Amino acid sequence: MSTEGAVRRGRARAHLSAGRIDKGSALPMYDQLERIIRAAIADGILKPGELLPGELHLCELYGVSRTVVRQALAQLENARVIVRVKGKGTFVAPQKTTETLAGRLAGLFEEVASRNGHVRSTVLRLEREPASEFVAEQLDLAVGTPVVVLERLRFVDDERWSLSTTWMPEAIGRHVFGVDLTNSSLYALLESRGVKAETGIRSIEAALTDAREGQLLGIGPGKPVLQLRSRTFDAHRRPVEYFEALHRGDRSRFEFHLEASTSRDRPVFITQ
Incomplete structure (x- = not known):
């Protein structure tokens, strides 16, 4: 990975880390996580074609179950915000x-x-x-x-x-x-x-x-x-x-x- 890519990945993870899941909220946790990831993409922190953190990393980052993470990612994939590539990971989809x-x-x-x-x-x-x-x-x-x-x-x-x-x-x-x-x-x-x-x-x-x-x-x-x-x-x-x-x-x-x-x-x- 290039130095520039490593720096960008570091910024993306820092931005995602700044998001918080409110477990007492009426809004489901997977919806909250979806919004956090969408915000990172909209703000240009996560760029088109960029690899998202893995499921386990997101679980640890937000203190949620893998089920919550998978539901959030599924919703993003259905909305064509992200693309999942078997054996490679989850990437931000190209913007239209x-x-x-x-x-x-x-x-x-x-x-x-x-x-x-x-x-x-x-x-x-x-x-x-x-x-x-x-x-x-x-x-x-x-x-x-x-x-x-x-x-x-x-x-x-x-x-x-x-x-x-x-x-x-x-x-x-x-x-x-x-x-x-x-x-x-x-x-x-x-x-x-x-x-x-x-x-x-x-x-x-x-x-x-x-x-x-x-x-x-x-x-x-x-x-x-x-x-x-x-x-x-x-x-x-x-x-x-x-x-x-x-x-x-x-x-x-x-x-x-x-x-x-x-x-x-x-x-x-x-x-x-």
């Missing part, structure tokens, strides 16, 4: 990145940056191609019109997170050539070139990976993912981009901010 689908238009880069995370992209494909019938419809172009296609594998805090493909009209996509997108935002790049995304229409649904997608995302074929589709427009309602993104289901979460409807609200109907 939240994307908000309401009120403001933002990409993965902006969403993660707002939470002090880091996004890195590997460009898999950047080229011009004739617009297919479907892509032409999304971008309001004639079939066969040249478009720019950009495919990226996205990492959040060095974890494989999503696989996205973006199609842009050639007049917009040409700005992407020769630019390093490893640590930068596509939206920010386009805005610096005078192309600003103002509005968008997004949808999300469940999907399964094929062999290539599963390999790139590091989860294998036939695994559940969240598929995001989006059309983005400028202030004049001209299409800026159309993209499709596959987000790992074990890494991503989408939040919807809702308000009570008004007479001016328009219902949205989803058809198959």
Whole structure:
């Protein structure tokens, strides 16, 4: 174990030691222990992927039975806060990145940056191609019109997170050539070139990976993912981009901010 890892483990144990089980409380002891561990994770004392103290150590630390410890850990595992690996121990589960689908238009880069995370992209494909019938419809172009296609594998805090493909009209996509997108935002790049995304229409649904997608995302074929589709427009309602993104289901979460409807609200109907 590295010196840094040993120091962090020491801090984690000290933090857990500071928690107390109130045996006279009406709240069951396993619920109290669950809250203590959750607090250590929320405060960043226990990091994603970090090994938790063993069951016997937790028993000694809090003066509780192994049954109490196992119940607390079972509840945390069911909530996907921790992951138990046979023969290795119990680890803090990877945190999910939240994307908000309401009120403001933002990409993965902006969403993660707002939470002090880091996004890195590997460009898999950047080229011009004739617009297919479907892509032409999304971008309001004639079939066969040249478009720019950009495919990226996205990492959040060095974890494989999503696989996205973006199609842009050639007049917009040409700005992407020769630019390093490893640590930068596509939206920010386009805005610096005078192309600003103002509005968008997004949808999300469940999907399964094929062999290539599963390999790139590091989860294998036939695994559940969240598929995001989006059309983005400028202030004049001209299409800026159309993209499709596959987000790992074990890494991503989408939040919807809702308000009570008004007479001016328009219902949205989803058809198959």
